[in-house]
Amino acid sequence: MSTKRVNTPIIEHETRATALDEIDTAIIRVLQRKGRATNDEVGDAVGLSSSAASRRIHALESRGVITGYQALIENKILGADITVFVRVTLERQAAAALQNFESAIRRCNSVASCHLMAGEYDYMLQVKVASMADYERLHQQELSRFPGVSRLESNFAVRDVIEREIGI
Template identity: 40%
Template sequence: MPDDLDRFDLAILRVLATEGRIPVVELARRVGLSKSPVQTRLKRLEDSGVITGYRAILDPIRMGQAHVAFVEVRLDDTREAALQAFNRAVLAVPEIEQCHMIASRFDYLLKVRTADIQDYRRVLAERISALPHVAQTSTYVAMEAVKETP
């Protein structure tokens, strides 16, 4: 945690993490400051990159994306150029919700969200397997999300 964040900054961030559309007056009341200092702090947190944006959190099930699979990906080449090519290509696949480079027996772990298993099979065959340098994949289907923090 950065040293330049005080207890008020942290309180503001905690509230915004769960209630991003809270009015500034209510935010100020909750953290124990007046409106002007909270606005100043918000601007500083945004300008410094601590707050990177505000967004709506969508319900994936209501959006028709109830199927979740985690995919281990092993590449056939792990030199920097190959990694960068894979990273760039992953950004163009909307069904890939998260992509993490992993220090393990495989190279990447993907979180993939689709409508159903048939849709997932299509995405795996046509999009994920076609990514640069993919040598092997292993899929794990999620049965239930116990905790998902946006």
């Protein structure tokens, strides 16, 4: 009795990081340092023509590797030079409670970043404020009123040592 072998194609799964070649990685590094670099500048930095650099950048954007560009703002000039890290504990961790909190936090302009955490608390916020009075107002009128919040713990940064996006 013979069994028939079925040839099935091997499907290779590539992650975004492993799908990048050396030139893609170099382009990303250039754009992380200077997001407004021209195609000429990127091309010169990585050894490509302007048009080849442009095609590579568009391909990285299309693949979702580059998700956007943003300006880095000097918060001191804008009067928001105090950084506060806020640990948030919710009353419940049900999916609906998490969604409600996340929807509300996205509307708070003082929150620079918000991370769902594993461990003792549910979220870690990075908040930028102008003064202690500004933080007190934010705490009382916004953060403590977000849906499902049962506890807030705040830590104030003395000074920034390093603040950057991590790349490859």
